[in-house]
Amino acid sequence: MRPNSAFRSPRRWLAMLAVAGVFCAGLGAVSSEPIRKSFATIANPSLLLHSHSGTISVKGWDQNQVEIKGERASESMDVLIDGNAEKVTIQTHPKRQNLSPQEAQVNLEIHVPRQTLVRVESERGDIAVEDLEGGVAVEGVANSVTLSRIRGYITARTVDGPILIRASEGHIKADSITGDLKFVQVNGSELIGTTNSGAIHYQGDFGSGGTYVLHNYSSPIEIQAFPKASFDMTARSVLGTIESQIPFLPLPPGTPFRRSTTGKLLQGRIGTGKSTVQITSYSGTIRLSGGR
Known part of the structure; x- marks a missing residue:
């Protein structure tokens, strides 16, 4: 073969470039040092x-120490970490x-x-926070948010990502524009769940003495009450319907159990309320079940 004949063949030249690109990409991935x-x-x-993109996991433990571990997908992301005994801040942002x-x-x-007070702001990626008692605030855009075993003040907000809160109690507020909301065994002095076009699902006993407000515009709202649940219910759907399998009693004192002929209003009591x-x-359908 004549000298440099490989470079005179377009196919061979493109193949060599492809191999070189894969090799360089591998070097770039390896060069990102662990955080x-x-x-x-x-x-x-x-x-x-404050995270630009990526998976976030925050867990509580029985040590007076904040430990951070992580991986960058590329050197094109900056990770700035600063802290002292009272406050730790983490920021990720692109270099270009x-x-x-x-x-x-x-x-x-x-x-x-x-007992840490945690605040997470992110644009993309799954967020999971668990085993905390100091209070949690999460704000996301296109994020999936899961909060587990949290006690205290809890707020979670997304634009179009789903929010799941489970085995938690306290003062709780969750809202999303298009994301679904799901509450499993969540109790507290107040729970407010609001979404525009997302669905809402609650599974639990509604605690003892709290106020629970669930609202959406067009998607289903499903309630699965545990057998020991005790609460007073008012359910309204302007253009939708209400489907109930719960054996409600009238609301006292002297307030009759009322359900409109169009199925748009339901009031009643389970247990001692x-x-x-x-x-x-x-315009969404409200479905009620359980409570027996």
Whole structure:
């Protein structure tokens, strides 16, 4: 073969470029160093995390220490970490514009003291927070949010991502524009769940003495009450319907059990009515079951 004949063949030249590109891409992925950082803290510090994209996990533990572990998908993402005994902040942001979703990912796993006050802001990626008692606030755009075993003040907000809150109690507020809301064994002094076009699902006993307000515009709202549930219910759907399998009693004192002929209003009591439940939907179907 004549010298440099490989470069004179278009097919061979393109093949060599492809191999070189794969090799360089592999080097770039390997060169991203793992993120490792820890801070000794007080028992109830605060954690503020602002993430551009990536999976986030925050877990409470029985140590007065914040431990941060993570991986960057590429060197095109900056990760800024600062902290002291009382406050730890984490920020991720791109070094340049027009990064692909894969390049922009920074996945983080964080352990914090159980009494930590946690605030997470993110644009994309799954968010999971669990085993905390200091209060949690999550704001996302296209995120899936899961909060488990949280006690205290809890707020979760997304644009179009689903929100799941389970085995938690306290003062709880969850809202989304298009995302679904799901509450499983969630109790508290107040729970407010609002979504425009997403569905709402509640499964539990509504605690003892709390107020529960669930509202959406057009999608179904489903309630599955546990046998020991005790609450007063008012359910309204302006253009939708109400389907109930719960054996409600009339609301005292002297308030009759009322259900309109069009199925748009239902009032009643289960047990001794310890909690208050208010459900409204403009055109969605409200389905009630359980409570026996």
